[in-house]
Structures are given as structure tokens and as C-alpha cells.
Amino acid sequence: SEASFEGVDDVAMAAPKPAPRRNDSAALAKEIAEKLTYAIGKDPATARRHDWLEATTLAVRDRIVDHWLASNARNNASGAKRVCYLSMEFLIGRLLRDAINNLGLSEAIRDALSAYDVEIDLIELLEPDAALGNGGLGRLAACFMESMASTGVPGFGYGIRYVHGFFRQEVVDGQQVELPETWLEHGNPWEFERRERAFEIGFGGKVTMIEEAGKPPRQVWRPAERILAVAYDTPIVGWRGARVNTLRLWSARALDPILLDAFNSGDHIGALLEANRAQSITQVLYPADSHLAGQELRLRQEFFFSSASLQDIIRHHLKRHGDLTTLPDKVAIQLNDTHPAVSVAEMMRLLIDVHAMGWDQAWDITKKVFSYTNHTLLPEALETWPVNLFERLLPRQMQIIYAINAQIIREATQSGLDGGKIAAISLIDEGSGRRVRMGQLAFVGSHAINGVSALHTELMKKTVFHNLHELYPERIQNKTNGVTPRRWIMECNPDLTALVTEAIGPGFKDDITKIKGLDALATDAGFRDKFMAVKLRNKQRLAKTIEERLAISVDPHAMFDVQVKRIHEYKRQFLNIIEAVALYDQIRSHPEIAWQPRVKIFAGKAAPSYANAKQIIHLANDVARVINADPSVQNLLKVVFLPNYNVSLAEQIMPAADLSEQISTAGLEASGTGNMKFAMNGALTIGTLDGANVEMLEHIGEDNIFIFGLTAEQVAARRANGQGGREIIENSPILKGALDSISHGVFSEPGRYSNLIDNLYGNDWWMIAADFEAYWQTQRRLDTVWQDPTAWGTKAVHNTARMAWFSSDRSIREYAKDIWSAPTGA
Template sequence: MRASRHDAALQRSPDGLQREPTLNAIDTTHHAHAANVAALRDEVLSRLTYTVGKDSATASPRDWFVATALATRDRVVESWLASTKRNYREDRRRVYYLSLEFLIGRLLIDTLANLGLTGAMRDALGELGVDLDKLREVEPDAALGNGGLGRLAACFMDSMATLEIAAVGYGIRYDHGLFRQTIKDGWQHEYPEDWLSFGNSWQFPRPEITYDVGFGGHVESARLTDGMLAHVWRPGETIVAVAYDTPVVGWRGKHVNTLRLWSARALDPLRLDAFNQGDHVGALTEQVRAEAISKVLYPSDSTPAGQELRLRQEYFFVSASLQDLIRRHMKQTGDIAKLAGKNAIQLNDTHPAIGVAELMRLLVDVYGVDWKEAWKITQATFSYTNHTLLPEALETWPVWLMEKLLPRHMQIIYLINAMHLDGLREQGVKDAGVLSSVSLIDEHNGRHVRMGHLAFLGSHKVNGVSALHSELVKETVFKDFHRLYPDRIVNKTNGVTFRRWLLEANPALSRLLAETIGAAVFDDPERLVDLEAFADDPTFQQRYAAAKRENKERLAARIFDSVGVRVDPNALFDVQIKRIHEYKRQLLNVLEAVALYLDIKSQPSRDFVPRVKIFAGKAAASYHQAKLIIKLANDVARIVNADPETRGLLKVVFLPNYNVSLAETIIPAADLSEQISTAGMEASGTGNMKFALNGALTIGTLDGANVEIRERVGDDNIFIFGLTAQEVEESRARGIDARETIAASPRLTETLAAISSGLFSPDDRHRYAQLVDTLTYYDHFLVTKDFDSYCEAQRKADARWRDQKAWRRSCILNTARVAWFSSDRTIREYAEEIWKV
């Protein structure tokens, strides 16, 4: 990936900073580059004229973006078709990745980089008077996910294409995604995300690819001539799933896979009889009900209607996906019995777990496969990734709701469960407690179907996503299952795509790496280890720091534009960006900010390290406590940032509407990465990997992949604090009343007193009384237990920061030692050990 001479010139980006483009192509000669530039220029102009319907004199930035995106997409299609033909020609085993989220972010720069056309496109647009970096800002983020789960799915799709694995990702084409977050007077407000309002230049509508998805109705039974009992499901409602395809380009464009997303439509979009009778609204009822399925991600399940919609969503996309892959399989082989040999289906969390029952229904009811053979095929086809130990995230559905919406599936689940439990009894398992714990039906507190259990039982492999998490899965949520099936649970530690999170997000550092250890590092991340030789080199340290400074200046400009707060790029940028949740403990971070603020005010002569605390993340719309934490962070920011006594030593910032593009600006600029979840509760994390790759030092608990990051970067290059997972369980067993803990910590006592007194909420002095009471009497997430240890770790970070040579050395070693956390490595492990492709 050698930079051409055309990319040597510095160009000014939209934020006004000087940056040298580094997402340069694989151009091997000046002649090849010049030819690409000329061709791309003509292709963009052609698309602008004949697709957008504008000329260069009247085109808006969005018009130029659409023309550029379509010209880029055109370059993908030939390879996409060739990859598909190769899959059929070579009769390759396919991988199907079923996920409710695909947080793919912006695709223009990503696609150009993987095609090796960034430099050529930059020059082509330059000749037309258009800045590629400005077009990058025009593109909306695809609102197809929420957080780590969706971003992981996007990284995995990238890596599967890069490793030339025949794969299709299946999900839902959400009209509005999760929600667009705004902050008004410190409170989170949710609005529809309008990412599709100007269309989607990357997708290919496939109106000819549709599948009927049924709900409700009843099941009819009849005896066949051979005496077997057959079941026919007569749905009371049918929704149509319509396919939309997005090509996923692998590195250097050698292979292209497909992300197929489903949109919901009514069988009849308009009841003409009702319309003609004057019921113009009622005539659209069926259409509105159908299209609600693909309107938003994670509709609130606080009402029965919301809960039903979530189940409808999950079954809708799973049923359409299974029908689609079986159609493809039958087209290729004509033999349903070969399904497991030719296809591997990965369930990304419990959301698609209903697929186990759906595949059994299709095999038994539609294709006439014997039950035992169908179950053998199902288990051999499915594998399941568990992402959480949180009970609320291990989905369960009320039996009454399942019987109402999916009556045939409920019958199938009952039969799977009966045969499962009968088999265990025949093997000598008599303990009623064990049989109850591994039953698919939870008989306590109302009867529920345990979707995690269904996914486990219907899969040949179940994996956790970090070494610690996988062990906890064996010891907690699937403890009895693991004893019964000891070879089923394996570990596959998550990874991230370095192409997106280093090459694209951090051009300054990427340029430095290419010049120092060679551009081949972007083909083989293992070469990052060569950077260790430069960790103590003063000249390299200065250049490394200069790259970080460039990123911090860009983020500082973004912060000012977004929230009007001026921050000093010379300060330590202390960053926590992720979904707002009590177990992720943004509250612990806010408490430390308050404690630091009080110290600055009471000790004006002390030498403090200037620090900017940066938060971003969304709270679920119905999650009151998480939204209150957002409000507290903003209230603290308002008071701290306006207090002249802080003398600029502390700033607090909450950036609204966190998404992939915002992360791409924040992560390269971070100095300190906050990974401070309660030990044993974060399955893995992937933000921790992205930060370490970009040279931020981690402050964190021994939770999730933090454990493995510490093993690789070394104890001296990470700040670990707090209770271990085992100590968390022991502490909870002793009780979660924190009064003694608070009383034993003068600093924590002072901090909580300041918050509860209304210091940060003068307009409502009782606003945080309930929050402080919860910490005091019911500290389930052990914020108070870890507070003093966390503050001590922060002061260690301050000490390291004061020795800039030591700080830079640790940053360089973080970048050098995290190659193992590439999603390419993760996918190789899946491919070899689970999917057998």
C-alpha cells in the first residue's frame, strides 16, 4: 500500500487542520494512479449528470457525495458478482451471520480504502474542485445498531470478506435505527434518526426477493398415509420481508460479501374498500402494523405491545433469513439433507435464537424431514455467541405471548424440551433442580421461554467473547449445561478491524507507522510488534506525540462546535464512550470528577495535571437511572466548566448522539481509556481494543478483554484497579449496603455529600437524593467499593503523565502489542474451529 506522490501534498480538512491523506491506494505506478484518477473523475461526473440529475455548477455537497458514492459502488459490483459466482462454482460452505444490529457507520472512506482508491478519488475530486474530506462529513451514519454488539458484527463482516470467506450477514433495515440523542438542559431526549431521508447510495433494493412471514393463527394436525402426524400452521397474519443488499468489501477488494437487510411490508398496502368508504386512516392500518417491525431498533418493551413488537422483529428477520438461505442451498444442491454440510449459521446473541425452532419447523413441516434427523441438522448448522451475563439481556418470552404469536414454534419448543429432559433422565440425571435449570421453560414467576437455553441446546458450539467471560459463562448462566455438555462452550475473544480503527480513523498515526515499520503492517497487523524497537527512541516519541496532538486538536474543534466548550489539547484527555448503563459505571467516573473538582478548589497550591473528562453514549429510552447519570454528568460539567477557581485544570464534556463517526474522532485523540465496568459484568468490550491500538492507556478493572489486554501490553502499561470478578461475588454475598464503605472513605463521603446537597443542581437540590440513596443502601454495581482504588489509579495516571517520556513509551507499547485483537484473528478462529470453512 505505497503512497503515490499525488498524496504527498498536505490538504486542509473540514475542521481546518492540516492533514496528510494516508488512506492511499495500492497504486504501484504513477501511470496506474493517473489512469484511475481520470476514470474516477469521469465516472463521478457521469453519475452526477445521469443519476443525480445535476451539473457541476449547481451540485450541492450532498449531490457530490451521492455521485461519488455511486461511482465507488460501481467499482465494487464486478468483484461482488465474481465473488458470488466463485462461491457457487467452488460449491463453498457458506457462513450466515444473524444479528439484530450491524453498526457499519459511514461507508465512503471505508469502501475506498478497502478498494485501494482513496488517493485516486481524492485527486479526481480535487480536479473537480471538491474536497473528499468534506464529502465524508456529508454521509449519514447508518443507524443499524446501538453499541458494541452491532459494531462487532460490522467488524466481523469486514474480516470475513477480507479472509475471503463466503458469508452473508442478515439483519433488519431499520427506517430510524435506535434514536437520535439530543441533550437539552442536561437531559437526554430521543428523536427519530433520519439516516434514510435522502436515500441510501450503498444499498441495492431487491424487490423480487421477498418472503412471507406469518404470525398468530392456529395449527392443524393430520395423520399421513404412513401413520405419521403432520402439522400445518395457518397464520392469522402475514408480513412480507423485502430484501435490501449492501456489498461488504474485503481488504484490497479481492472478495465482496453481502449484508442483506429485511424491510417489512404489508401484503396489501391499502384496504381500498375502507378507503373508498371514507376510512382513510383505517385503510392503512395493516400497512402501519406491518411496517412497525422495521421502523426502530429496540422498541421499548415496557408495555405488552412493545414486548410483542420486539418478538415480531426477531422472528421476522430470522424467518426471512432462513427461508432465503434454504432457497440458496436448494438451488445449489437440491438436497435439504446436506444443509449442515454446506451452511454454518452464527447467532449473534439471543435475539435470533428463535431460529432454532424456525429451522426445525421448516425442516419438519415444509421439507418433510424426520424429527430426529432435523434436530441433528439443526444442531450441526447453528452456533451461538453469548455476549452477556446480565439476566435482562438473556431474553425470555412469556409462554402466552409465544403461543399467541408463534403457536407452531411453541409446540416445537415444548417437544424439543421434552425430548431433551427425557434424554437426560435416561442418562441418569434425576436431580429436579438440575432438570429445572436446564429446561427451556422457566416455571418460576410466570412461565417463560428461555431463549439463551434454546440457543445453547440448538447449537453445536457456544462461545463467550473473552477468556474471563467464557469461564464465567461456564460457571454462571450455563453452569448446569456445561456439566452436561462439557465440550460445547469455547472462547473466541473479540477483535476489531484495524483498517477502520487505525488506517481510516487515525491517518496521522497510520502515516507514521508506514514510514517507520512499513506499509505492509496494514496487510499483516502482527508487524506492529516491530514498533517496540522505537519505544525509547526520542525522535520517534516526538513524532508519535505529534500525531496524537493532531488528533486532539481535531477533537477539541469538534467539542467546541458541538457543545461550545473550549478544551486545551495539552491536557490529558480522559475518555469514556459507550452505552450508558449502571454496570459500565459512568457514575464512578463522574464521582471521581467531582472529587477532583473539590480537591482543586480546596488545594489551590497543589500541582494538578490538567484533565478533560469526555463522555458520550446513549441511555435506553426507558432506563431512568441511566438517563439520570447523563443529567448528573452534564450538571457537573456546567458547574465545573464555569468555575474560575478550576483555572482550566478540569473540564467535563458530554458529547451528544454518540455513533461510529464520533468514535472515529474521539478514539485517536484519547490519552486515557476508561474501561471501568464492575468486574465480571462486561463480556469483552471492543472499545478497549480500539483505544489501545491508537495509543491510549487503559484505566480499568480486570473485566472482559481488559484481562487479555493487560497480558499483552504488560502491567506497567495499563492502570488496573478494583475488585476482581471473584471478589465482586464475595462482596455481594456479604451484602450491598455501602454505609460502612462510605464512612471509611472521607473523600467519597465528601463527594456524595456535595452531590446530595444540590451543589450541582441548584435548581433542584433533591434531584440526586435517590441516586445517592441507591449507592448508599443498594450498591449492586459496587461503585463505592471501588471508588478509592479508582482514585488511586487515576493519581498513578497523573504521575505517569508528568513523565512524558514514560507516558509516550507506554502508549507506543500499547500500539505495538495489540495486534492479537484484530477481528481477522477472531474470524480465523471461528472459521477453523466452529464453522469449518
């Protein structure tokens, strides 16, 4: 009753809880208006679209909070094992549609807003992408967070609250320009600041030995610099709101916001320096993907979020269970790549120095708690840190790493490994100026190490971790990546979702494996026509975006041939561009052939310091400009480079693709997840036997996927033989012709791309010359299939029907069972 709110005692006794919220459109309309009025201070007559977005978000958020508190209470009551997913990146994108969809509120919100003449589809677009990641690794973490909530795993994401996420890309005169990204500019209604949840993080200083009477001597780290990590929590809602998990991101803050002494003595700038220095740790996401960014600030970021997360995990455990010996029964900590690998040493420090545990017990607990996911075998991406930098910044952790190393080397010696192999497993690389190898540290501190596709896991055993695998043969296992079908089918492709529901019922929404029911409809002409009509509508929408952004008009009836992902030499956008140039030449010289109309679509960002990748973007834009302006190929070939690839653009592109380009040099793409998103939405794949493509082939069937090129083994052999590309190029008139057009200035002044082209004549490291002929031929086979809409449509339906295994729900259930020993609800 109202009265019970009056006196403190009454409140305590009655413990009133808010009434459960109603989810009909009338109730939502009323609440949205209340938020607009009392949380934002606007009335419907003067509200801007941004205000409606915020009001709607807050109304939806209230419903999530109800589920969130209930999930947390359930976790605490059951004491079930929790999974902490440590990741330097979470590439989330927008959250509103995800939340509305998972809560089943799509229709009700649409109706509620229409009462105010507001269109949900328009205001949704104003939400900024949370772009706290670079690409596949960060997007995987985001899919995993959603799938943990959807499959009932008590999951906690831990990461960094970057003020500036992944940079905004503009293309000026055909070249990439990087601009700061400002997602927090209008505040972030999804996050809750937890000022009370703050931990001190140290850097530098000294380690001293403390000897107290009657106690064993112990090491104490006295950092020279101390800053605060403050938690910001975002609720992550699972399918049907069954569980809401927490993504906890750390923000850096100075212990003292201002040095008053300095300020009072007139040093107004100096008084703020310390605060700025502290805050700089969480200001910017490093934009390097599959490449080591070896700056000191990066190591600070890694330690900052690792230490804060572990302190939080330990605090929680002690509060609930009182005793750290049970930590491995109650917590699993997954290291997403080596970025949080310093956690292994920091956990040892916390257990030994702070919680007075003995070495052996601490080491045993550490290994049981941690597991590590490897994401790349590329040497340029494997993290190592100079020992002297490590020692200066983290002196105690460095001591611990030496001690771990000594123990591992003892175990290796005892097991009979020879000297060369022991040097290879050492945590310290003595070869290139003494560096700490983070992969080795993560490996030895974990009970399970996983690769992200079957092929990648096998290569891991043979290459980077060959010797550690020999020493600990039971540790490496495979967990093929997946993507969440809620975001990557239901939300991004509502027309397909409606069609599938009409055809086989809604059961696939709860259990994606049921989508297999579509397989039988692949040969049903009526269904196929509807399926391809959905595709056409999605292509029309993308064509409109292309027209609006680039003033290029493309025909939605042409084949949309798409390669969107980070720009990287191993991903071989260059191969695709060369094929476009070759096609351009061939169309002009052979007008008698029935060429099939194509639109080649590219998008992706290059790391700012990656010169060759930036050249590839420049070339794509140069080629696009010339081809699109040439009337002789007008209806047959267009080339488009869409700037600023991000999750929201991906959500528009994936449903609109006919052909998905997954053409990395075999053995170099760990898994890929873009490949999965395309195929689920009915695109056919042209790809190499790389990463998860190999398993997609098994699931989709060889009639429905177009595989070409050298295998990983053949690539390794060719590289070992040092076979360059010259001979191949000189024997291939089509390839040679295309390279000559690029060199001789058809698309730019001559010589602009001589570096890229010389590389092909030289060692052809990425096997572009070596794979060109097979790629070209496979593209022509695809032309033939495209000419036959029945054949193409049948394959497209099979793709959607057979991709369920690549749901991240499946990945998460495997992790929960084989690595985390954690419960799943389903």
C-alpha cells in the first residue's frame, strides 16, 4: 500500500517490490511517455527522435532489469559455477533491437510508438554501435555473451570500457581516413556505473621481502603508481529473457582527481596530469587486428582489466564461499586470446602474496580455473613483450613468470624433452632481445587450450604449440566458433524469419537445429521463389544504401558478390580485386560471351599502420571509379567499396548477399565467422579450405559450396620451396593482363601499386598468383549456376537449412561441458 512507503520500519518489514511490468502496447506506450517526460524532460510534442530512442530504451531496460535481478538472485541462491569471459574486445553493435527481440516485444513496441507517430525502424538507427573491438575476435565475444544468456550459462563478460571504440573510416580520394569514434557522446543508457565496485591497480615500483616472526617470508609489491578501475555493468539479455547476464567493463580513474597542492601553488595543468595519465588507459581501443601492437599503453590496458577482473572474481568468491581453495569449483575463467594472459601471473600473485597461499596449491588452482582460446597462428600477431618493459611495469608478475618458467622447464626436462624443444616452450624468448611469450604463459597456466576450428586446432598442435602439446598432450581441444542466430538471422533478416516461420513453424527460434526442416523445401518451387524474393528485397534495401552513400546505382537483379571483413593480405581482398579487373578486361574483349551481371561489394577497415592493407583499399576504390564510369560494362559489372564497415552495416549486408567471398590463404584464417553469417542468410560461398570453411563444406555439402585453391599443406610446401609467382603469371594471360592494367595506369597513375604487384612476381607469400587460375575458374562456374535460378535458389535454401551447427549456442554448450564444467539451462 502507499502507506508502507512512509516509514523506514514499514519499508524494511514490507520489502515492497515493484509490480511486474505489463508488456502490451498500451502499457508500453504509457511507460515510454513517462520516460520521455520524467527521465528526459521532454513532452511528445517537442521530443526529437533521439529522445524517443532514449525513452524507448529506458522502458525496455526496466524489463531487462527485472530479469537481471532475478537471474543474479538465482545465481547466488544456487551457488552454480560461474563463467568469466575475459576479453579485451566486445564488438557488440547496437543493443536495442537485440533486447526487444529477445524479450519478444517487437510487435508491442512497434504499436506503442506508432501511437506517437514514431517509427521504431527509424529511431533504432540512431543508436550508436558499441564498437569495442576490431573484428572476428571481438564479435565472437559478443555472440558468446548472448549465447551464454540464451543457453542458461551464468556468464560474466569482463573487458574495457573504451571511451573511443574502433575508429570511424571515411574514404577520401579513394583512401582510408581514420576519425575518432564517439559512442558515449550522448551517454549510454545501457550501462550502470558501479562506483562502489572499484579496485586499485598498480604499476611499477619495487618488490620487497617481508619477514615477520613466526611466518614464512613473503614478497610484497609496492607499486609506484596506483589507479582505480571502476566497473560499468551492461545487462545482456538472452532469448525469451530467460536469463540476463552481466558484461562488466572497467574504466580507469585516478585515485586523486586533482593534485590540490600543485593547483594551489599555481601549476594548474600539472595538477591534472596524473588524472589524465590514469584515464588514458581506457581512452582508446587499439585498432590492430591480427597484428601485435607493442606499445607500453597496450600492456597497461591488458594488466589493468585483467587485475581488476581477478580482484572482482576473488572478492565475490570470498564473500559467497569464504575460502579460495574452492575457487575452481565455482569459477571458470576463459582467456579470449592472449590479451588477458598476464592474468595467470596476477592470479598467482593474488593467491600467494595477498591471500597467503602456498605456491603449489596456488598453481594447481590457477590451472584449474583458467582456459585459453587461441585465435591466430600468424607470427606477426603472437603477443610478446620485452622483458625489461615487463619488469619495469609489473616487477612482481615478472618474478612469478620466471618461477613458472623454471617449473615448466623442470617438468620438460623430467619428461625427457631435448634442449631445443625446451627452448621452444620457454616463456622467455631469448632469440630476439628477450621477450615474454604470452601464448606460452596462457598455455601453461590453463587446463584447456582451444583452437576455433578443426583445421586451426590441428595446425596449432603442429606449429605454435608443437612442443607444449608434446609435453601436455591432453590440453589442446577444438571448439569451432559460432554466431548467434538471434542477431544474425532473426534480427537482421526479419523477412527470412517470417518466411521460415510460415514454412516450418516458429520452433527454430527456440532450437535452431529445427531450421533443417527447410532442407526438404529446397526443391519446392513455390518456397524457393519466396526465399529468393526475400533475398531480392534485402538486395533492394542494400542497393538503396549504396545509392545514398556513394551515389552508385546498382541493379538488385545482378549477383551481389560480397567480401566484407578486415582488410588484410592473408584475407586476400587483392585476389578478388584482380579478378574484378580481369573480368572487366574479358567483358570488353569478349562481348559475345553471356557474362552474368555482378556487383562486387567490398567493405572493411585497415589497421592505420598497415601500409599494404591501405593500398588495397585505395586500389579497390580506384578500380571501382573506372569500372563504374565505363559505359561498355555498365550492366555487367559494378564495384563498390562501402566505407566504415561495422556490425550495423554487416547486419544490412549479410542478408543481401548472393555470394560470400571467404578466400583467405589456406591455413591462415583461424575460423572466420562472417562466413557463417552469410551462409545462414542464404548466400553461397566461394572459399578456400581454410578455418571453418572446411566444416561448412561438411555440413552444407559439396554441391552447395564452391571450394577452390591450395590446401594448407600445399601452401606450406610452396612457401618452403620459395616458389614465387613469376612463372605462373607469365603463363596466365588473364592474370598477366589484369596485373598489367593495374601497373600501367588504367586505374591510377602508373606505378602506384608496384609494391603490391612486385610481391606477386616475387615470393607470392599470400599465394595470390598461385590460386588465381582456380579462383577464376570457380567464379565462372558460379556464373553458370547463376544463369539457372532454380539451381541457385536450391543451393541457397540448402545453405540456410544446413548451417544450424554454426550457432554459437552449440559452441557455448561445448565449452560449458568440455572446458568449464558449467551448467547450461538447456
